[in-house]
Each structure stands twice: as C-alpha cells, then as structure tokens.
Amino acid sequence: MDLKLQKIIPQLITVLVVILVFGFFTYNAQINMENRGIDFGYGFLSQESSFDVQFSLIEYDGSHSYFRAYLVGLLNTILVSVIGIIIATILGVIVGVARLSPNYLIKQFAAFYVEFFRNIPLLLQIFFWYFAALRALPLPQDADAILGVFFLTIKGLYVPAFIWENLNVFLYSIIAAIIAIVVIRIHARKVQETQGKQLPVFWISVGLIFILPLLSFLIGGVSLSFEIPKLKQLATTSFKYEGGISLPPELIALTLSLALYTATFIAECVRAGIQGVGKGQKEAAASIGLNPNQVLKLVVMPQALRIIIPPTTNQYLNLTKNSSLAAAIAYPDLVLVFAGTALMQTGKAIEIVSITMLTYLSLSISISILMNWYNKKIAIKEK
C-alpha cells in the first residue's frame, strides 16, 4: 500500500503541474485572442495569399492559396537540404578519410579544414558567403563562361537546362536496370552460398546501368538537348540571362555554407567509424585469404558503417533544421515564406508557428524512427 502510494504521488504531482501550466497558457491565449478580436482556426490556409515568392519549384503567384505558399516553402527547404546533404556527404567522406591518410600534409590539411569551419557559427558563414564573397562576383554582362555553358554572376549561377523527349522511356529504362541488378545480386548470392563461385556482379551492374539507358536513346526515341543561357539586354546597363536554369545567389550561399559546415561533422563521424574497426579485424580477414578489396568490402565497411550511420543521420537532420537560417538571407524557405510573410499578413501567430514546428518535428521524428529501426537491425547480436 505504502509503496504504491510512493509510486503514484510523484507522477500525479508532475502530471498536475504539466496540466496546470498548459491550462494556464491556453486560458491566457483564449482571453488574449478575444481581446484582440482574433479567432482561432486553420481556414486561412485556403484563402488567397496575395504575395509573391522569388524562387519556387512549383507554379506559384499571389493568386494561389496560403497552403500552396506553405508547399512552396517546404519544397524550397527540401531542395536546399537535399543538395546540401549530397555535397556534405561527399566532402565529409573525403575529408574524413583524408584525416586518416598516412600523408602528413593531407592529414594536416583535413584537420585544418575541420577545425576551421567547425568553430565558426553557421549564420556567420552564411552571411560571409552571401554578403561578402558572392557580392564580389562579376555583373551578368562581365561574366566569363565556365566550360562554355555555366555563368557565375552576382545575380546567381546560370546552368544549361536539359530538354528531354520521351523522358518517361528513359526513366523506365533506369528502373528496369535497377530491378535487373537487384535480381542478379540475389542470384549471385545464391550461387555463392550453394556453389562457392563468385560472379562478377559489379561489372554486370555497371554494364546494365549504362547500356539500358543507352538503348533507350538508340531505340526508344529518347533525345536530350541543352538550352544554354544567353545574355539579353534589358536596358543600356541592365542585362540578364535567358533560358537555362538560374540558381539564385541565396540558394548558392546557403547550400555552400550548410555543406561546408556539416561536412566537418560528417568527417569526424567517418573518422571515428573507420578508427573504431579494430586492427585485428583487418588482420584476421587478410589471414583467411581475402584480398584487400574484399577486406574493405566484407569486413571493414560493414563494421564501420554501423558506427558511422547513426551520427551521420543526426547530422543530416541538423542540416535540414539549420536550413531554416535561410530566413536571414531571404531565401524563401518554409520559415521565411510561411512563418515570416504569411504570418505578417494573417497575424495568425499560434496556427502558423505550430504548423511550421509540426512540419519540422514530423520530419525529424520520422527520420529518427527510421534510424532506430535501422540501428536495431544492424546491431551486433550478441549471445
């Protein structure tokens, strides 16, 4: 009896406190909204937004709804995050491996990079790239072409656009190649388990992924051409590029700084992962007759990845959350478009901030649930 009470009372008190605090907040919110004549509700999402967004992946202008503005912001956030994650991963893996290089110069260079970019606030780096470094670029009319087709100017980066014909056939061919590769891998594993023979899976895969799309060009009627941006004069001193894809300087500054900053953390994860695999593992693998490639593929990487992947996913999440700093340089991401402009116009603080937070929250939680599942799957099963 006594023990039971001891267990229940602290919990009751805690729950009571939490309920009281929340009740206090909701009560005040209701009174405040009544006083100011604001009504609570999410109906505004379908209203006409009547503001413009500079850069958007889907068609959008002032006549669309607030919900579409939300989608524009979300897509822009995802765009920055995906590009940033790709660059950061490549850079991070290179730097992480370089930090373990036997070459003294490379090791020091990588260490310098990590220590330098890790210890400067991300916001400062974004400001630096956007306000200082990218402002030093030439005007559109003075810009030289890089490789003949890229134009890096103060108004952004202009790249050629792809113009596809029968794009769907091309995509089907890639999907077919991937399915074929998976089937071959499963088959190869079976062959190895039953007969002990190794099939050249890697080369077959490379061949398939090149040959099938190539066939789609030759037979399937797929064709690809480029639209190269061209300089066009608007007024005597005003020029702009037409055609192709233009990436605004905000996007460049943001992805660049996010990638450079996050790569330092990924590099540390990679280093820790590779160092975490014991020397004995490599020696044991070599002593049973595996060649260096097989040692890396079958023994070192599976163990290193087990250490590398969880913290790296964490860094991906951080990068996605940090992309909200876009608001500081007016890149139209979720925070700027929705929690900034839309909030200013509607005044619906509680609704909009809660939607924004919930979006990030569901993004993070779904990834961390996925991570936990993966972690459990690859954890070493000890007896």
Place this chain on the structure above:
Amino acid sequence: MSKINFLKPDKDNLTTFLYMGSFLFVISVIDVFLNSFFSLNITGFLPASLSFIIPIILGFIGLYFIRIEHSGNKLLDQLNKNINTSNFNAILSLLIIFIIIKSIPPVLSWFVVDASFAGDSKDVCSGTGACWTYIKVWFRRFMYGMYPNAEQWRINLSFIALALLGSVGYFATEKFKKYLTLYYVVIYPFIAFLFIFFFISGGPIFFDFSYGIIAAVISIIIGFFIPGRFKFYYFIFVPITLYIALKYFIFYEELIELGKLDGLNWVETGAWGGLSLTFIISFFCLIFCFPIGMAFALGRRSDFPLIRYISIGFIEFWRGVPLITVLFMSAVMFPMFLPADFFIDKLVRCIIAISLFEAAYVAEVIRGGLQALPRGQYEAAKSLGMGYWRMHIFVILPQALKLVIPGIANTFLALVKDTPLIFVVGLLEIVGMLNLAKTNPEWLGFAMEGYVFAAIIFWIICYAMSKYSYNLEQKYKTER
C-alpha cells in the same frame, strides 16, 4: 656503380637519384614561389597550359626519383614515409604545397601589407587590402552594441569581477575545496545574475538590490552569534524576513535615497548588444540548461511511466524543431500565452527559449552517460541502502558526468555558435551589429572585414573551449 634504370630508382644509385630528384623538386617549388611572390614566370617561354602544369610534372618526377625504400638516410626515409608513399600521395602533397605557396601572398597582402590601420574615416581605405580602420571605428559598437559609451565601464567592470570570482577555484586551499561545487553551482551564478541584472542594466531596480545587501550583511553579522545547530534554519529564513521587513516596514523613504547610486542610469536590454551580449546570453543559457537537462535525463530513465513519457515528449519536441522557430515562438507566440498585463523582457524570453532548447540536447548527452554506466554501479549503491537521490548524487552522476564531458562541451559550443540567431527577435549581438554597420551609408562595402573579424573572435572562443574540454577529459579520465 651499377647501371641506372630511370624507371626504377634503387638504393645502389642513391646519390644520383637523390641529387636529381631534389633538384627537380626544388625547381618546381621555386617556379611556383617566384610565380606567386614576384609574379615572375620562369617557364613563360612555354605555351600557357604547359607552363601551368610544368611544376607539377617536374615535382612529380623529382618525388618519384627520391622514393627509395630503406635508403638508410634517416631524413629521406622520414620524408618518404610522411608525404611520398605512392604516386597518388606525391601528387596530392605537391598540390597542397603549391596551394599553400600560392595563397600566402594574396592573404598576406589583404590582411597586412595593403591593409589600412590608421585614421578614423573611410577615406584612408583606398587600397586593395582590408580596411581595419572600419573595425577600429566601430569597435565599441561591435563589443557593446548600443550601450551608451559613457556607461561601458559597467560592462567591463562586471566582466572583470566575474572573471576574478570565477577563477577562485584555482586559488582555493584544501580546506575550501569541498565547498567549490556549491560555490560554482549556486553562489556564483547568483552573484553573476545580480551583477548583470542590477549593475549592467542599472536604474531603479538597484533599490531592491541595496535592501538585499543590507539584509545579507546584517544577517551575516548576527549569524556569528547563533549556535551552530540553528545556523542552517537561520540562514534560510532570517535574510528573507529581514529583506521583506526592510523593504516594506522599516526605512522605506530613507533607504531609497541611500540605495540610489548617482549616475547609474537604466539601460534597457534593447540597447545591449555586441560581443558582451553574446557572453551574457551564453553564460545564462549555460547555467540554466545544465540543471534542466539533467532533470529531464533522469526523468527519461525514471521508473515512473508518466514522468518518463513527459520527459521523452519534452526532449523530442525541442530536438525536433530548429532554434529559429523556437525564437519565433518566443517572439510572436509566447506573449499570447501570458496574461495581458504581464510583460517579460525580450532578452529574458530569448534566454528561456535557448535554455529549454539546449537543455534537451544536454539531456540526451547525459542520458548517454547514464546508460554507459555498468549496472553494477546501480546495484552496488542500492545494496548499500542508498535511496534514489543519494545513489544518483554520490555514485551515478559523478561518474556519468565524467563520461560525457566531450558531449557536454560540444553542446555548449553549439550554444555559443547559436547565439547570433537572436537577430530573429531583434537583439543584435556581434553578427547582428556587423549587419547593421554594413548598411551604414558612410561605411558601405566593408562586409568582408567585419565578417572576418567576427569569425576570428568566434573561432578563438570556440577553439579555446574545445581544447579546454579536451584537457578536462584527460584530467578526469578514470581507467575502467
């Protein structure tokens, strides 16, 4: 002398290869050096593209010649082992050496040689280098924000006093060592709070402060005559009673006159800014987020399911959202949740928001430490008859915290690096001040200098912190 095979450098012709290799290598370095320092191109007679890659080719051949294993020459072996293990490594080493040589002159000329330091107007900055005059003129703004120039000694004095009080730990004798934790956890933050909220902001609140001082002094003096048994209760109740009595019943009017220090003007928090604000915010958030985080870490590992779920909800909520939205919430949403006549200062709201945010991260780090402890520690403490709190305070937490020093240090570093985000609520610490100064019509075009300056400051702070945490980690390392 045996036959020389140029494709296979060997030990027999060591001297020949060594001379040839070093000669080629030195030539390549000199070429790049002259090119970058004196813009002299000694291979200018060749076509442009060839003259561009000739140093790499020469250097590569040079390094190939001197790559002789077990040559017996200690210096050469060391060199080969460190930068010249394979062809690929040799090229990378060469590239890094050339990049360093190439980048020294422009960096040096921008930072020092062509930079302007003198004067106090924009006119002196006509060169191609950096304009450090800009930093010099705006230095006070970058350090103190909009804090009035005449009052800035208050910030300096407070920080110096706090630094001195903070260094007490190094001078404490053995006798006082056991009180240090109490001092740093309870007394020091309290003193810092008084300093910052009464001395730096100044003004009418100072009256209350003076009552507090008088109450404290009187109760300490009387405290000497109280028998030891009652001292604990005495110091809990008497100072507060005295304070209330002084404030509301006894010398009301007289003390207002006494408490007024001439010239200590009220400076509202909106005027605070610059690097000092970075320090103030980091300091308070650091103090608050640690105990909150510890509480939630314990809550997450609690046996009570309700407490556990509430803790999990709290931690996952703050970890799942970006700080900028939290600050947005504190700016636009939080005032809606409070009674209409209840006003909380912008800075305080900011500190609460950042503290709660970082507390979630601290909680996860500490939970990692708690999980890493072997079960035996818990069981041993319980078998000695310790209760929950005794077990955690004397056995578990000291070990767990020792384990998570690096993680905690990383969280604190993240906190310091996150302070610039307070621009969202309109507070301007050093990065915010830079953006303000950048748009001043008299000082346009010096964004680069400002950001480089701030970057150097932040880099020094963060690097020093990470090195310090590394030292702590080494100091408290216990062998298991």
